[in-house]
Amino acid sequence: MTATIITITSGKGGVGKTTTTANLALALAELGDKVVCIDGDIGLRNLDVVMGLENRIVYDLVDVIEGRCRLRQAMIRDKRMNELYLIPAAQTRDKSSVTPSDMVRLCDQLRDEFDWVLIDSPAGIERGFRNSIAPADVVLVVTNPEISAVRDADRIIGLVEAEEKGPAKLVINRLNLDLVKRGDMLTADDVVELLAIELVGIVPEDASVVVSTNRGQPVVMEAYTKAGQAFRNVALRLKGQEVPFLDLEEKKGFFQNLSNMLRSGGN
Amino acid sequence: MQNGEMLQDKKISIKIKGIRDGLLISLGEGDWPIVQEELLKQIEERSAFFQGARVALDVENHILHAAEMGMLRDKLSDSGVILWAVISNSPTTERTSQMLGLATRISKPKPERVIRSQSASTSLSGDNAMLVKRTLRSGFKISSAGHVIVIGDVNPGAEISAGGNVVVWGRLLGSVHAGVDGGKDAVVCALEMMPKQLRIDDVIGGLPLKPDKKKHVLPEFAMIQGGEILFQEWNQRERGK
Numbered sequence: 001m002t003a004t005i006i007t008i009t010s011g012k013g014g015v016g017k018t019t020t021t022a023n024l025a026l027a028l029a030e031l032g033d034k035v036v037c038i039d040g041d042i043g044l045r046n047l048d049v050v051m052g053l054e055n056r057i058v059y060d061l062v063d064v065i066e067g068r069c070r071l072r073q074a075m076i077r078d079k080r081m082n083e084l085y086l087i088p089a090a091q092t093r094d095k096s097s098v099t100p101s102d103m104v105r106l107c108d109q110l111r112d113e114f115d116w117v118l119i120d121s122p123a124g125i126e127r128g129f130r131n132s133i134a135p136a137d138v139v140l141v142v143t144n145p146e147i148s149a150v151r152d153a154d155r156i157i158g159l160v161e162a163e164e165k166g167p168a169k170l171v172i173n174r175l176n177l178d179l180v181k182r183g184d185m186l187t188a189d190d191v192v193e194l195l196a197i198e199l200v201g202i203v204p205e206d207a208s209v210v211v212s213t214n215r216g217q218p219v220v221m222e223a224y225t226k227a228g229q230a231f232r233n234v235a236l237r238l239k240g241q242e243v244p245f246l247d248l249e250e251k252k253g254f255f256q257n258l259s260n261m262l263r264s265g266g267n
Numbered sequence: 268m269q270n271g272e273m274l275q276d277k278k279i280s281i282k283i284k285g286i287r288d289g290l291l292i293s294l295g296e297g298d299w300p301i302v303q304e305e306l307l308k309q310i311e312e313r314s315a316f317f318q319g320a321r322v323a324l325d326v327e328n329h330i331l332h333a334a335e336m337g338m339l340r341d342k343l344s345d346s347g348v349i350l351w352a353v354i355s356n357s358p359t360t361e362r363t364s365q366m367l368g369l370a371t372r373i374s375k376p377k378p379e380r381v382i383r384s385q386s387a388s389t390s391l392s393g394d395n396a397m398l399v400k401r402t403l404r405s406g407f408k409i410s411s412a413g414h415v416i417v418i419g420d421v422n423p424g425a426e427i428s429a430g431g432n433v434v435v436w437g438r439l440l441g442s443v444h445a446g447v448d449g450g451k452d453a454v455v456c457a458l459e460m461m462p463k464q465l466r467i468d469d470v471i472g473g474l475p476l477k478p479d480k481k482k483h484v485l486p487e488f489a490m491i492q493g494g495e496i497l498f499q500e501w502n503q504r505e506r507g508k
Contacts, residue, residue: 100341127344134341147423151405154422158404162366164333194422194440196402 001034003114005107006238007136009160011152013123015144016173019209020231021120022050022218027235029084030220033115036075036085038106040132041122042097045089052216053078053086062090062097064106071109080221083114095127100134107135125159133160138238139168140200145175145186154195171201171234201234202245203227279305288373289321289351299329303339310346323352323373331360336367362399368406396431403427403441423463429453442466451491456501460487465496472496 008021021037029035038061039047048054059074064087071087078084090097103119110117121132133139139160143153153170160168172188179185188202206227212219219228226246233243279302280295294302310317322343331339331353340350352370355361361371397411398418405424409415414431425441427433432453433445439457444466446453451468465472470491486501 099345101345130341151424154424155405158366158407159368161404162333162368163337196420 001112001115003111003117005117005119005135005137006140007119007121007132008140008142009121009129009132009156010123010142010149011125011156012149015142015149016203017123017142018047018050018120019213019218020140020142020171020173021047021118023220023228023231024235024238025051025084025118026081026218027220027232028116028238029078029081031235031239034083034113035116035118036087036110036114037118037120038087039089040119040128042089042128043091043094044122045091047120048086048088049216050213050218051078051086054216057088060088060090062093065098065102071106095122095131098131100131103131104135125155133163133165136165139165140171141168141197142171142173143191144173145188145191147186150186150191150194157195157197167197169198169200170195171203172199173203174205175202176205200237201230203230204246281306281309286323286373289323291323291325291373293325294327294329296328299331299335302329307342307346310343310348314346318347319349321349321351323354323370324350325354326360328356329360330357331355331363333363333366336363340367365408402437454488454490456486456488458486460489460498465489467491467496470494470496
């Protein structure tokens with residue numbers, strides 16, 4: 001077994017890196033794969049909270065790297081799934097406690113035992129980001145359809161290319177259909193046109209994400225949510241399956257076409 | 268400038284000099300892996316001296332790609348050394364350091380190097396031209412004393428600064444400054460002209476012809492006319508002027 005190491009990053013904070021990591025991890029585990037998540041946000045950990053595993057942390061990433069425990073001891077098993085583990089970040093240290101080569105070594109140890117290693121990168125482009133992308137086979141850039149988030153995503157994609165880890169793949173999170181219809185939000189097409197990388201997911205804005213995050217139950221666990229389905233589709237696409245984009249995309253496509261028709265008519 | 272410490276190795280020349288911005292380490296000829304190893308060895312031996320140092324690296328004629336330079340930067344950072352600049356005679360290496368966001372010049376470049384780099388690049392009637400064949404994403408900056416040609420898009424947040432003209436074979440959405448040192452005759456052309464900011468010499472440009480990008484398909488150029496920046500569609504221009 002040789003794991004694919006995926007780093008989830010964004011540049012800008014608050015776009016949904018951690019939510020994406022937790023949901024992808026559960027979705028991949030639900031498909032029967034062996035998954036381990038690493039929280040790369042040392043000092044500001046929260047992947048454990050979103051996954052609902054906070055109360056079981058004994059050892060963390062920095063303990064493993066500094067040799068205070070064995071790798072297995074720091075891996076918290078998610079009881080909802082057969083083979084899903086979390087390596088939490090240290091809360092009391094900072095990003096400089098870990099180096100990019102530490103991360104590469106750690107991931108190499110995990111490679112043989114898992115199908116997927118998901119690394120939740122911190123926001124920003126400094127040490128924590130470099131630690132997180134150092135071992136990556138695939139970099140997943142999460143963005144929102146907002147100019148500031150897209151600008152940061154563009155910068156991140158450039159940095160990933162410069163590190164020869166590219167081309168990155170794109171997840172557009174929190175697309176608000178109503179705003180798009182009214183022409184008040186960037187469309188998925190606008191974002192893809194600028195960033196020019198492969199799109200692997202469009203996740204609609206969905207109140208159930210907030211609810212489920214607060215409960216520590218990632219939204220993919222709930223069968224009938226649009227956001228949950230969108231994350232399950234990302235997991236399938238990462239596994240190489242061709243999955244059409246969700247229904248919401250078609251509706252949006254229709255309005256897009258309509259507005260394009262009107263515009264070209266006036267030209 | 269010269270009052271820093273001088274070290275010299277017998278086999279591979281590694282010179283370390285104190286400069287205003289930290290340390291300047293010059294690496295001599297030799298196989299890159301060996302030179303790199305020697306450098307790291309010296310840093311390890313004198314780790315107290317190098318701890319927290321800001322280092323500019325002069326790699327002279329070594330040709331470095333992103334993987335090598337990125338690895339060296341990470342290794343240096345592991346030993347507590349911050350790499351902020353890589354200076355080189357090789358345009359490939361310079362491009363790599365620009366891609367990794369490192370400086371390619373320290374405050375006072377050696378004068379001989381400037382002359383050499385001019386004769387090394389593409390020249391037409393004595394000017395420098397820099398060709399960049401890639402998309403410039405946010406945060407990337409291209410500066411050249413001569414002309415700049417980009418084959419690819421220039422995204423919002425990317426910057427081009429050129430002593431001469433700027434040609435973008437793609438969408439120009441970022442910031443451009445052409446004719447930096449008194450180049451009033453400089454022009455900027457792009458297949459799709461929607462810059463965030465456009466400057467020629469010291470004139471800051473107004474809006475391109477059509478801000479609505481869906482309608483906007485014709486190539487445009489921008490030039491100074493009557494003290495203002497004028498945007499014109501390419502096919503309306505008097506050709507051969």
